[in-house]
Amino acid sequence: MTGENQLVDASRTPAPGAAQPPAPVAPSRARRLAAPALTLAAAAAALAYVGAVDPNEPGHYPVCPLFRLTGILCPGCGGLRSAHAFAHGDLAAAFGANAMAVAGYFVFAGFMLLWLVRAGRGEPSPRFALKPSYWWGIGALALAFSVVRNMPFGSALAP
Numbered sequence: 001m002t003g004e005n006q007l008v009d010a011s012r013t014p015a016p017g018a019a020q021p022p023a024p025v026a027p028s029r030a031r032r033l034a035a036p037a038l039t040l041a042a043a044a045a046a047l048a049y050v051g052a053v054d055p056n057e058p059g060h061y062p063v064c065p066l067f068r069l070t071g072i073l074c075p076g077c078g079g080l081r082s083a084h085a086f087a088h089g090d091l092a093a094a095f096g097a098n099a100m101a102v103a104g105y106f107v108f109a110g111f112m113l114l115w116l117v118r119a120g121r122g123e124p125s126p127r128f129a130l131k132p133s134y135w136w137g138i139g140a141l142a143l144a145f146s147v148v149r150n151m152p153f154g155s156a157l158a159p
Helices: 002-012 028-050 067-069 079-087 091-097 099-121 133-147 152-157
Strands: none
Touching: 002 091, 028 079, 028 099, 079 091, 079 099, 091 099, 099 133
């Protein structure tokens, strides 16, 4: 029995002189800021490209397949024109091209600001853990936006 007790005790405590596992090292501030900074840089590069290459001129970007086949404006129609106007600081034209995209730009900017601040402080990155009912609500809003912008009374929302 004394042998069993020694085995149990030996498994609970490390042997004298045994190497201890290293303590976890906290990532540096640069390492914590890398992911949000690279994401922001990629988004800025995409916006700069759309700002430089005008989507109002034909031949630069493909036409929306839903609009081409049916003549119906989807929730994304006018998004590139909206991004182009937004990149040039024309918020009214951006809103006129696609109001839902402009709302998305501000949501993205808020999320990026939150992510950068939390990464700088060493806190965990924010997560989008929305309930399914919220996602259904966002989908319903996009559907309503599409229906209204395709009606005569909603022509102000059409690009």
